Amino acid sequence: MVELRQARDVDRDGPADRDFDSFYAAHFQSLTIQLYAYTGDLLNAQDAVQEAFLRAPARWNRTSVLDDPLAWVRRVAWNLATSQWRRARTAALFLRRHRLETVPAPGPDRVALTAALATLPAQHRRVVVLHYLADQSVRDIADQIGVPEGTVKAWLHRGRTALATRLAEKEDEK
Incomplete structure (x- = not known):
């Protein structure tokens, strides 16, 4: 039984495995130090070196x-570290832009004006906004909405009068 267990241990831990184990033990620390100096982040350096060594046995x-x-x-580890850096840079740029x-x-x-505008009929509100906020002339507004200039002037007058009344009421409430 002891001989069988020893035979299995030899099969599982053959010469190729021992070579890789000694290779890993001999170079892991120095490669991690190199990548740490390159990345400035010990955890990322260790991750990259570990990943490179994980790819080696295959x-x-x-x-x-x-x-x-x-x-x-080393080349695999450096490539992995560079890829990590690029992903982090891309994420940082994305966050900065967004x-x-x-x-x-x-x-x-502004709150009082918005509330007062909301109480106006749609046509009056539209011509007031186009005239005062979009800086359009009476003629341009008339052409845009397809009504005579006199109608735009009447709606503008009614809208201004209603706004003045509502804004004066707001002032009195204060």
Whole structure:
């Protein structure tokens, strides 16, 4: 039974496994230090080196016979670290471009004007907004909405009169 267990241990921990284990133990720390100096982030450096070493056993038959197997692992680790840096930079740029803008709340005058405009009939409100906020002439408004200029003037007069009354009421309430 003891001989069987020892035989399984030898099969599981064959010469190729021992070679990789010693390779990992010999180079993990120095490669992590290099990537830490490059990235400035120890955790990201360790992650990149670990990932590179995790990819090596799948290719160990080809990698181990290279003149410098460490060069392959180093290249993979550096590529991974560069990819992490690019992803972080892209995320930071995205957040910077899509940052929520804080818009100040409307002042009491704007709130009062908006409330007063909401009480006007639709035609009166439209011509008041087009004339005073969009800086359009009476002729342009008439052409745009398809009514005579006299109608626009009448609606504008009625809208201004109603607004003046409502805004005066707001002032009296204060």
